[in-house]
Amino acid sequence: AxxxxxxxxxxxxxxxxxxxxxxxxxxxxxxxFGVENLVSRLIDVAEEEAALNECSVRYFRNAKVDGRMCTGIEVTKQVQREDSRFYQAKIYIDNELQVPIHFETYDWPAKEGGEPQLLEQYTYRNLQVNLGLTDADFDRNNASYQLRKPAKSDR
Known part of the structure; x- marks a missing residue:
């Protein structure tokens, strides 16, 4: 850091x-936190939920996230289960980049008819793709990061 x-x-x-x-x-x-991990998690959850057949899915075009045009997908569970990860999920796919740039999930409302409670929310801003980065750009041993070596007492 x-x-x-x-x-x-x-x-x-x-x-x-x-x-x-x-x-x-x-x-x-x-x-x-990467987009690839988010997509992988979304696919896993979607496959699990599709098998239960207890969700409604709504698509909406012309949604905006930080001024970027997106397609929104809203998944709402119809049946509350003890092992439910969420009540509602909203995913926004950037129309130009074709990747999710915003994701949020909600827990079941505390009481019937109440508002769902936000569990998590992530937004990828100023996303650039295909920058030609290499593994060295993410290596903690990269000398250009000038990370201090832990003292012997830190180990």
């Missing part, structure tokens, strides 16, 4: 993506 404010802007440290600090207010570690 970088950008430690004015006083510590020069300091670069490595943070375990599954640590309490990194996971604060997150359901998944940063290593799972």
């Amino acid at each position: 970088r950008k430690g404010g004015r006083r510590f802007a020069y300091i670069t440290v490595e943070v375990d993506p599954t640590s309490d600090l990194a996971m604060r207010d997150n359901r998944y570690p940063i290593t799972e």
Whole structure:
């Protein structure tokens, strides 16, 4: 992580993506936030839910996320089960990029007729595809990141 404010802007440290600090207010570690992981999770959940045949699906065109034209998909469960991951999911597919750029899930309303409770919400902003990045661009040992080596007492 970088950008430690004015006083510590020069300091670069490595943070375990599954640590309490990194996971604060997150359901998944940063290593799972990519579009490919989101699509994979959506497919897995869709296959599980389709087998139950207990959801309604609504498509809507001309939705917008951060000014980008999208196709929206709203999945709402009709039957509440103890192992339900969500009550309602909304996915927004960018019409130009053809990838999801916004995703949100809701839990069942606390009481009948109430509003569903937001569980998670992710938006991919300023997304650029096919940038030619390599594995080295994501390697913690990349010298250009200037990560400090842990002291012997840190190990």
